[in-house]
Amino acid sequence: GQQVMQIPQYQHVQEGEDFTTYCNSSTTLSNIQWYKQRPGGHPVFLIQLVKSGEVKKQKRLTFQFGEAKKNSSLHITATQTTDVGTYFCAGLAGTASKLTFGTGTRLQVTL
Amino acid sequence: KAGVTQTPRYLIKTRGQQVTLSCSPISGHRSVSWYQQTPGQGLQFLFEYFSETQRNKGNFPGRFSGRQFSNSRSEMNVSTLELGDSALYLCASSDRVSETQYFGPGTRLLVL
Numbered sequence: 102g103q104q105v106m107q108i109p110q111y112q113h114v115q116e117g118e119d120f121t122t123y124c125n126s127s128t129t130l131s132n133i134q135w136y137k138q139r140p141g142g143h144p145v146f147l148i149q150l151v152k153s154g155e156v157k158k159q160k161r162l163t164f165q166f167g168e169a170k171k172n173s174s175l176h177i178t179a180t181q182t183t184d185v186g187t188y189f190c191a192g193l194a195g196t197a198s199k200l201t202f203g204t205g206t207r208l209q210v211t212l
Numbered sequence: 213k214a215g216v217t218q219t220p221r222y223l224i225k226t227r228g229q230q231v232t233l234s235c236s237p238i239s240g241h242r243s244v245s246w247y248q249q250t251p252g253q254g255l256q257f258l259f260e261y262f263s264e265t266q267r268n269k270g271n272f273p274g275r276f277s278g279r280q281f282s283n284s285r286s287e288m289n290v291s292t293l294e295l296g297d298s299a300l301y302l303c304a305s306s307d308r309v310s311e312t313q314y315f316g317p318g319t320r321l322l323v324l
Contacts, residue, residue: 102271134312134313136313142317143302143315143316143317143318144255144302144304144313144315145315146312146313146314149312189254189255191313198268199257199260199268199269199270200245200257200313201257202247202254202255202256202257203254204254205254205255
């Protein structure tokens, strides 16, 4: 079945440093979604990417969908303590197929 | 609009018992998905219901079952609980199958 892996599993950065998490799917995706889960909370939708090579920005967050639609990345510029949490990608292989969540990357930011 | 609600929020059961968890989706959403989240396994998809029909199913044993009612509310049942079923069970709703997931706060189940 479809597998979605994320690296790294965990990253600890100093506030102000940049952070990137990578998401890789075993199959071509029709779209990819990103979610953030704060400690003790539930996943919250951040963004959806649909087109090959698409890049979207949300303030300090930059999301990219690979040309082959099998990988994606989330880059955070100048991290803040409010960025702490686990970031999940979730891939959809086709219409009416199930959304498969990645393994998640836990981000810790310290002053 | 009110968000996704789940009841109960916390539950303690013993091995062999069964449990039923409830989820009320965002008003107007017809798709409800269930996920199991554990520290070691991440977010594992259980099943998705749309308009009372199961549309997708994950790789969980038959002890895990669900249903959806005509008002889109959904229940998940786990029979013959095992210690390994201890987890956070998250429900998510969306307006279409496998679209953006709006998660509820979850039910934390502890099996002793």
